[in-house]
Structure formats: C-alpha cells, structure tokens
Amino acid sequence: MDNSYYNPLLEGDNGALKRALYKAMGFTDSALQKPLIGIVNTYTNATPGHYNINEMCEHVQKGIEAAGGTAMTFGTIAPCDGIAEGHEGMRYILPSRDIISSSVECMVRAHRFDGLVLLGSCDKIVPGLLMAAGRLDIPAIFCNGGPMFPASYKGKHYDGNIVTEAIGWKQRKLISEEEFKMIENLAEPCVGSCAMLGTANTMGCMAEAMGMSLPGCATVPAVMSERMQFAYKTGEAILELVKKGITARRIITKESIANAIMVLTAIGGSTNGIMHLQAIYKEAGLGWLPLEVFDEYSRKIPQIASIYPASPYDMVDFYEAGGVPAVLKELEDNLYDCMTVSGKTIKENLKRYEHSNRREVVSSIDEPFASSGGVAILTGNIAPSGAVVKPAAIPENLMSFTGRAKVFVGEEEACKCILSGDVQEGTVVVLAYEGPKGGPGMPEMYRPMKCLEGMNLSSTCALITDGRFSGSNRGCFVGHISPEAYEGGVLGLVKDGDLIEIDIDSRKIELLVDDEELEKRRISWVKREKDIKDGYLNTYKRISKSAAQGAVVE
Structure with a gap:
C-alpha cells in the first residue's frame, strides 16, 4: 500500500474511506498525496x-x-x-x-x-x-x-455613508428628492x-x-x-x-x-x-x-x-x-x-519599500498629523473599566467638551429626536443598554452620529454609549463604555440634564454628579431587559464578556 500521502489522515487502510469520499468529487490519488x-x-x-x-x-x-x-x-x-x-x-x-x-x-x-x-x-x-x-x-x-x-459628488469624494448624511440634507431642505435619489445611485460605485x-x-x-x-x-x-x-x-x-x-x-x-x-x-x-x-x-x-x-x-x-x-x-x-x-x-x-x-x-x-511620496496622506513620523495616536482609551466614574474614542475623527473644538445629557432608550428614538430638531447644541446624547449583554450584541450607534452630521450638530454635540461605533463615524463619540449599563454601570444612572465632561487629552470622561446622588439612583435602579427573539442572541448575551475584554465569548 502506498503511504506517500502528505496528510496522515489519508494514509493506509484507515484512510481509504476518506480517500474514497474525496474521490467522489473527482480528486485523484495524485492530488490527495x-x-x-x-x-x-x-x-x-x-x-x-x-x-x-x-x-x-x-x-x-x-x-x-x-x-x-x-x-x-x-x-x-x-x-x-x-x-x-x-x-x-x-x-x-x-x-x-x-x-x-x-x-x-x-x-x-x-x-x-x-x-x-x-x-x-x-x-x-x-x-x-x-x-x-x-x-x-x-x-x-x-x-x-x-x-x-469612492463615490464622487460635486467634485468631492465620499464613502457610501453619504446616503445617511443626505437624509439630514433632505430634512433641512438642502437637496430635493431627485437629488437624494441620485446620491443613492452613485454612493457605492x-x-x-x-x-x-x-x-x-x-x-x-x-x-x-x-x-x-x-x-x-x-x-x-x-x-x-x-x-x-x-x-x-x-x-x-x-x-x-x-x-x-x-x-x-x-x-x-x-x-x-x-x-x-x-x-x-x-x-x-x-x-x-x-x-x-x-x-x-x-x-x-x-x-x-x-x-x-x-x-x-x-x-x-x-x-x-x-x-x-x-x-x-x-x-x-x-x-x-x-x-x-x-x-x-x-x-x-x-x-x-x-x-x-x-x-x-x-x-x-x-527593505524593498520607500517612504510615501504623498505626505498629505502618510506623513513623516517627524512631522505627524497629531503628536499622539488616532485611537485612545478614556476612564472616569462613568467608565471605570474604560471606554474607547477616536481622536483622529474628533474636531479640535470638541477635544475638551462639557454638555448636558439627553438620555434615549434606543437608537430609533434618538434618530427621530435629532432629525426633528429636538437636540440642541451643547448636548451629550446618551445611549445606554447597548453593550454586549444589554444590547444584546453591542450594536453600532452609527446612525445617530450620522444624523447629527446631517443636522449640522456633529461639531457642537457629543454621543456616548456602551455600544459601538462605525469606523466611518466622525465627531465627538465615546463608545464601549464599561461596565455597561446592563451590568450596573454608571451609564445606566445618567438622567436628562446631568453634566458630562469629556477631555480627550486628559483621557477622562466624568459624570458630574456627586457620589451621594449616584448612590440614591443606584438603590432605585432596575435593570432594563429587552424583549429579544429566541435564538443565538440569548446565547451571546449569556456567554459574552465585557467590551473591555473584547466582547469575546467563553
């Protein structure tokens, strides 16, 4: 018997059935060796x-x-x-x-x-x-x-998320329905x-x-x-x-x-x-x-x-x-x-590569776009286990920002409120119960950020969540807040009107509410359960780890 198979599973008499099964699809002994x-x-x-x-x-x-x-x-x-x-x-x-x-x-x-x-x-x-x-x-x-x-629109390149921004433009009557349809057709070329x-x-x-x-x-x-x-x-x-x-x-x-x-x-x-x-x-x-x-x-x-x-x-x-x-x-x-x-x-x-000749895209390390990196970790009383932020996408005026909280129970409610004009400049939009367990599934809060852009609020408001964000988002957004609200995190204790301070350079995010008041809120806090369909989300909710640990399953 020829035992010259590279894969030991196919060798000898014990490998005969396995070889036969592969041969059923046309593989030959030569290929299987x-x-x-x-x-x-x-x-x-x-x-x-x-x-x-x-x-x-x-x-x-x-x-x-x-x-x-x-x-x-x-x-x-x-x-x-x-x-x-x-x-x-x-x-x-x-x-x-x-x-x-x-x-x-x-x-x-x-x-x-x-x-x-x-x-x-x-x-x-x-x-x-x-x-x-x-x-x-x-x-x-x-x-x-x-x-x-990329998409090309009015002499400028966009990614496909131009469509979501265009919803805000149409809401503000900056474009017509026909223009909106044209944007939809060119967005993903x-x-x-x-x-x-x-x-x-x-x-x-x-x-x-x-x-x-x-x-x-x-x-x-x-x-x-x-x-x-x-x-x-x-x-x-x-x-x-x-x-x-x-x-x-x-x-x-x-x-x-x-x-x-x-x-x-x-x-x-x-x-x-x-x-x-x-x-x-x-x-x-x-x-x-x-x-x-x-x-x-x-x-x-x-x-x-x-x-x-x-x-x-x-x-x-x-x-x-x-x-x-x-x-x-x-x-x-x-x-x-x-x-x-x-x-x-x-x-x-x-050794076979040269330095970039397009310094507007890839700079020299001696003349960087920013002295610190494009992603960062924040901590504070609202995120003692950490939160993530993308300084590379945050306007300079929002690198240090304090605003009044406006709390929403879901992404849909937040988007409706933003697009109707009920969110004002200086607001910190708060979306809790969107973490791995509370979501469940830790969904992206992509659309509320894009709605803020479309309503021209992305340079005057912030959004914080225990959910995630899309890599296409820009503005002052803080995600992956841990512990998440569902697990008793402080994010679940925030109320409308609370002051929230975000300081990117200091790597800090703080709910400016004293400990005594937070303790009163914690005593009356009730974990919010969502009605989810039978299936894998229930399994993921049960076995997923914190966002601070990569939201892996164990």
Missing part, C-alpha cells in the same frame, strides 16, 4: 465587500496547485454591517464574529487540512477569520477582498469593502501589520488586477508555510500584536479594531490584552496617516500613498522584527 489546503471562501452576492471573493478563490486555488498543493474550499457567513444597520439585524453583527471563527474551527478540525487560506473583507468577517487562525494554530494566510473606489478607513479596511491593515497577510496586500482596491495577483501569490505562499511548518501562532505573537496596535493608532483606525485585536490575542493563546496597552501605544505613537473620515483622503488615496508598508516604514524604529507569512521578518520585507 499533496498537502491539502483549505480555502475559506466567504463569497456572497448579498455583501458587496465579498462579491469578488469567488474570483479571488479561483486565483488562490491556481497558486496552491502551481506550488504543489491541493485546494479544497468551504464557506461561512458574511453579513454586511451597512445592510444590518438601523434595525435588529445590527445586534447580530458582532456576535457573528465568533460564529465565523467557530465555523472555520469546526471544518478545519473535522478535515484536518494541512494549511488554510482565509478570504474575507468586511467588518466582523476579517477578525473572525484571524481568530480562527490563532485558535487552530496551523499554517494560515489571510487575504482581504480590497476596498471599493463598485464592489469592495467601503471606501473609508472603517472597521473592514482597518482590520485588513491590522492583518498585514501583524504579518498575517502578504506585504502590500491590505489596501489594493477590489477591482484591480493586482488584487487577483495577490490572491495567486497567497496560494503559493501557503505551501511555503506548510513545508516550513510555520503556524499561525509563530506569527500572531505578543510582539506582532503590538506592531498592529502601533499601526492602528498611527492610522487612526476604527475603534472596533481594539476589541478585535483583543479577541485575536486571546484566541492565539496569549491571554487577555488590557485596554491600557492601547493607550500606552497611543501616547507613544503619533498619528501619521489621515484617511477618511479623518480627512478627505479615501482608501484609494491610501493605497496610492503606499498603504501599510508606507506606515510601517515610518514606524520602523519602533517595530518588533516579527516573522510574517512571506517567510521573512517585517523589517526584511520593508
């Missing part, structure tokens, strides 16, 4: 960021076969944040991250693939795939689907992840920064031939990792995560990147990653990239400015020299 590489193909025609993944999968498969492997594909869910936004579907988006991770784990451990290529593009799919790689600890490479091109530095593109950049994607991969637009070339090269590269025995946990280390944190703060990425890096860190067997670490790097690493929504420059501009390698080049003296999926260390990879 090679390393078996699983490709996680997250294609769906329901999510624009994943519409090109099938084509990428074909190129990955060609690369695998050219390098001497056999490719086998399988899928998992890939919900779109934009389509889930503004209704109960958003409560399922963050929980989907852990379903994606676990579904990949189940398939890989059942089939015992020799290596893994992870294809994904959107907000929770990317971290879910990287979490799976860390948990499985087999040779693995991630390749993202790439950003879309092609496939790909959204054109701004939202969570999807942030996490693509994080994957490259930690060494889990090939150098230069993260920012290549979805519709360019280079995107397919990267897919092919990824297929080739996974065979090298398999042959050398380089597994995911040799790449996802404490040091490589530190490199990713430095890039996150240097580019002013999505605040969601914080909880996703925490989750990847845990799944790689590294324990818990405290929020304080992010703030330490934020104070150390300046903001050297400025990308929409922090500036007019979109992801295509970032790509043309050199992308992640251009940022790493500026940070080189601060980086840990970690192994990457290229088979080389990060500093070896950087």
Whole structure:
C-alpha cells in the first residue's frame, strides 16, 4: 500500500474511506498525496465587500496547485454591517464574529487540512477569520477582498455613508428628492469593502501589520488586477508555510500584536479594531490584552496617516500613498522584527519599500498629523473599566467638551429626536443598554452620529454609549463604555440634564454628579431587559464578556 500521502489522515487502510469520499468529487490519488489546503471562501452576492471573493478563490486555488498543493474550499457567513444597520439585524453583527471563527474551527478540525487560506473583507468577517487562525494554530494566510473606489459628488469624494448624511440634507431642505435619489445611485460605485478607513479596511491593515497577510496586500482596491495577483501569490505562499511548518501562532505573537496596535493608532483606525485585536490575542493563546496597552501605544505613537473620515483622503488615496508598508516604514524604529507569512521578518520585507511620496496622506513620523495616536482609551466614574474614542475623527473644538445629557432608550428614538430638531447644541446624547449583554450584541450607534452630521450638530454635540461605533463615524463619540449599563454601570444612572465632561487629552470622561446622588439612583435602579427573539442572541448575551475584554465569548 502506498503511504506517500502528505496528510496522515489519508494514509493506509484507515484512510481509504476518506480517500474514497474525496474521490467522489473527482480528486485523484495524485492530488490527495499533496498537502491539502483549505480555502475559506466567504463569497456572497448579498455583501458587496465579498462579491469578488469567488474570483479571488479561483486565483488562490491556481497558486496552491502551481506550488504543489491541493485546494479544497468551504464557506461561512458574511453579513454586511451597512445592510444590518438601523434595525435588529445590527445586534447580530458582532456576535457573528465568533460564529465565523467557530465555523472555520469546526471544518478545519473535522478535515484536518494541512494549511488554510482565509478570504474575507468586511467588518466582523476579517477578525473572525484571524481568530480562527490563532485558535487552530496551523499554517494560515489571510487575504482581504480590497476596498471599493469612492463615490464622487460635486467634485468631492465620499464613502457610501453619504446616503445617511443626505437624509439630514433632505430634512433641512438642502437637496430635493431627485437629488437624494441620485446620491443613492452613485454612493457605492463598485464592489469592495467601503471606501473609508472603517472597521473592514482597518482590520485588513491590522492583518498585514501583524504579518498575517502578504506585504502590500491590505489596501489594493477590489477591482484591480493586482488584487487577483495577490490572491495567486497567497496560494503559493501557503505551501511555503506548510513545508516550513510555520503556524499561525509563530506569527500572531505578543510582539506582532503590538506592531498592529502601533499601526492602528498611527492610522487612526476604527475603534472596533481594539476589541478585535483583543479577541485575536486571546484566541492565539496569549491571554487577555488590557485596554491600557492601547493607550500606552497611543501616547507613544503619533498619528501619521489621515484617511477618511479623518480627512478627505479615501482608501484609494491610501493605497496610492503606499498603504501599510508606507506606515510601517515610518514606524520602523519602533517595530518588533516579527516573522510574517512571506517567510521573512517585517523589517526584511520593508527593505524593498520607500517612504510615501504623498505626505498629505502618510506623513513623516517627524512631522505627524497629531503628536499622539488616532485611537485612545478614556476612564472616569462613568467608565471605570474604560471606554474607547477616536481622536483622529474628533474636531479640535470638541477635544475638551462639557454638555448636558439627553438620555434615549434606543437608537430609533434618538434618530427621530435629532432629525426633528429636538437636540440642541451643547448636548451629550446618551445611549445606554447597548453593550454586549444589554444590547444584546453591542450594536453600532452609527446612525445617530450620522444624523447629527446631517443636522449640522456633529461639531457642537457629543454621543456616548456602551455600544459601538462605525469606523466611518466622525465627531465627538465615546463608545464601549464599561461596565455597561446592563451590568450596573454608571451609564445606566445618567438622567436628562446631568453634566458630562469629556477631555480627550486628559483621557477622562466624568459624570458630574456627586457620589451621594449616584448612590440614591443606584438603590432605585432596575435593570432594563429587552424583549429579544429566541435564538443565538440569548446565547451571546449569556456567554459574552465585557467590551473591555473584547466582547469575546467563553
């Protein structure tokens, strides 16, 4: 009996049934003797960021076969944040991250693939795939689907969230119904992840920064031939990792995560990147990653990239400015020299890259856009376990802000009130009971912030919540407030008219109500329960951890 199978599962008499099952689909003995590489193909025609993944999968498969492997594909869910936004579907988006991770784990451990290529593009799919790689600890490479091109409206580039802003413009009678329809039709001009530095593109950049994607991969637009070339090269590269025995946990280390944190703060990425890096860190067997670490790097690493929504420059501009390698080049003296999926260390990879020639997008580290990083951690009596904020997207006049609270029981009520003109300048909009357990599912409070923009209030109001925000949001917003209101956090004790102080430079958020009054409120506090449908949200509510711990499930 020929036992020259690379995968031990297929050897000998015990492997005969497994070989037979693969042969039922046309695989030959010759193909089955090679390393078996699983490709996680997250294609769906329901999510624009994943519409090109099938084509990428074909190129990955060609690369695998050219390098001497056999490719086998399988899928998992890939919900779109934009389509889930503004209704109960958003409560399922963050929980989907852990379903994606676990579904990949189940398939890989059942089939015992020799290596893994992870294809994904959107907000929770990317971290879910990287979490799976860390948990499985087999040779693995991630390749993202790439950003879309921006919308162009009246000589200015926008991401697709121009539609939500246009609702406010129409409400204020700045545009007609016909103009609104035209904006809708041009807002998302092609496939790909959204054109701004939202969570999807942030996490693509994080994957490259930690060494889990090939150098230069993260920012290549979805519709360019280079995107397919990267897919092919990824297929080739996974065979090298398999042959050398380089597994995911040799790449996802404490040091490589530190490199990713430095890039996150240097580019002013999505605040969601914080909880996703925490989750990847845990799944790689590294324990818990405290929020304080992010703030330490934020104070150390300046903001050297400025990308929409922090500036007019979109992801295509970032790509043309050199992308992640251009940022790493500026940070080189601060980086840990970690192994990457290229088979080389990060500093070896950087030898073939130059500094950016578009300094309006990627600055010199000696002349940064801001002296501290683009994401930060706040603490105070309202957030003793921490809260996250994105200084890169906050107007200068709101870096220190004190306002009167206006408390809402839900996102829909807040949006209705904002659009009707009932929210005044100087208000701190408070949205509680939106955390992992209280939401449940920790939905994004994207739409209330966009409504404030559309009503021209984003430079005179703030919004705080134990929920999350979209990476496309800009203005003074504070999220992930922990402990969340549902678990007895002070956020649940706030009343209309209370003064709230937010000071970004001092990293402080305080409810200006004395302890005696807060204790009276706590005595009469009753936990607010939401009526949710039977199913996974109830499970997630029961087993999810705090936002300060990445909202992972245990």
